[in-house]
Amino acid sequence: MGNTSLAVHKAIVFTIIGVLLIPILATLAYSLSTHWGATILPEGFTFEWFHKLLSTPRFLWAFGRSLLICFSALILSTLLILPAIFVVFYYFPKLDKLMNLLILLPFSVPPVVSSVGMLQIYADSDISLIGTPWILIGTYFTIALPFMYRAIANSFSAINLRDLMDAAHLLGASTPKAFFLVVLPNIKKGLMASLFLSFSFLLGEFVFANILVGTRFETLQIYLYSVRQESGHYTSALVMTYFFFIFLSTWLAGRIGAKS
Incomplete structure (x- = not known):
């Protein structure tokens, strides 16, 4: 009975994995095909579309802009959110319930x-923000806020923060020194998980980027939208490049977390 149940569970898991892999493998095959029309399988394979993509300056600039916006937003989020969570959990733990409610506000408005x-x-403001990367950095900060707060807050809940701080104070460490040398290493996994989760989400964001900046500061998703009708093979290569980059980032996050 036990072996039968285990086999059924494995079959269900592998079936789900197979269903999830079908569109990815199909997109990969299309991005590598020379022509794929009325036949079941591609008529030939080539790396031409990937070479064309990676040698296109417009794509490279769009990808670089996306990375710049994401990294800037995540740095801003870390500098603001991490100290705020520490203050809440160490000095005002009763505010955690209120913070859990407030961080959901970005999701309450489409x-x-x-x-x-x-x-x-900002259209009539003296500060020109529309069409600039600055407004995207601020907007992406609000998007990353729920992901980062919840992941880091879970890490703070998993450690005995007050005892760690008291022990550090008894050994002569100041509160900032205790935070950087004692608390931060203990929440490193949660921090890294929140950063990579937010990064993968922000890199694929389209609505804010398209409406607030558009082609004036073309990001990766805007570029993908603009070339979607040019060539299905080229677009598939772009999508797979994006997927491989996210996969590599996730793998590196797992490796870093395992070594922590």
Whole structure:
């Protein structure tokens, strides 16, 4: 009975994995095919589409802009959110319930509504933000806030923060020194998980980027949208490049977390 149940569970798991892999493998095959029309399998394989993609300056610039926006937003998020969570858990633990409610606010308003609201606010402002990367960095910060707060807060909940801080104080460490040398190493896994989770989400964001900056600061998703009708093979190569990059980032996050 036990072996039969285990076999059934394995069959279900492998079936789900297979179903999830079908569109990825199909996209990969299309990105490597010379022509794939009325036949079941591609008529030939080539790396031409990947070579064309990686040698296109417009794609490289769009990819670089996306990385710049994501890294800037994540650095800003870390500098603001990490100290805020520490203050909440160490000095005002009762505020955690309120913070859990507040961090959900970015999800309560649809991105289209938020974008239109920001356009109305900043269109006539003396500070020119519309069409610049600065407004995207601030917007992406609000998007990353729920992911980062929840992951880091779980790490703080898993450690005995007050005892760690008290022990560090008894040994002569100041509160900032205790935070950097004692607390931060203990929450490293949660911090890294929140960063990579937020990064993978932000890199694929389209609505805010399209409405707030558009082609004035072309990011990866805007570029993908603009070339979607040029060639299915080229678009598939772009999608697979994006997928491989996210997969590599996730793998590196797992390796870093395992060594921590």
